Amino acid sequence: MAFLNVEIKAYCNDPAFIRNYLQSMNALFKGTDKQTDTYFNVFNGRLKLREGNIENNLIFYERANQAGPKNSHFHLVKVEDAKGLKEVLTRSNGIKIVVRKKRDIYYINNVKFHIDEVPGLGSFVEIEAGNVLADMSQNELREQCEFYLKEFGIKQEGLIDVSYSDMLLGRAEAT
DSSP, X not given: OEEEEEEXXXXXXXXXXXXXXXXXXXXXXXEEEEEEEEEEXXXXXXXXXXXXSSOOEEEEXXXXXXXXXXXXXXXXXXOSOHHHHHHXXXXXXXXXXXXXXXXXXXXXXXXXXXXXXXXXXXXXEEEEEESSSSOOOHHHHHHHHHHHHHHHTOXXXXXXXXXXXXXXXXXXXXX
16 A cells, blocks of 8 residues: 655654653654564665564655655555565565664654664654545645654754665765
8 A cells, every 4th residue: 555654864862852752742652663674675766674573564665865854655565474575575686784773653643753773873763744544735744744843853954864774874885
């Protein structure tokens, strides 16, 4: 099934502040997910297999590398046999990179929040405003992201324009 998110990713110097804010707004806490995202070689977009204790999905997405709110068009398939699927995708496409992270997952209505710890990269917050639960326009979703950017005190220089996979690949190429 295809979906649209407007999302941001930013460095997070104070994860406790974000957690406290979300708790004070009665955000729904889904839990802490220890995730392994295996990215596969593909001709366009990005294809990753997410394995976690909460989320287990095959995700294909296309998103521009830009700081601030950006559109992410994605297809998500729930996965029952991650090990078998990973073997098939590894043999057919090859692995591009693996990203491991610890992720706290919160929701306020149609907005999903991630507080991530990525070994070797640091702490991050992601805000994903989606039209999955509500029939909202792209502008309304963008406004939601911008509202939470202000609430969290995130400045332009703290925004990230690429994925964790790109960040890790960039570090590997620099060494």
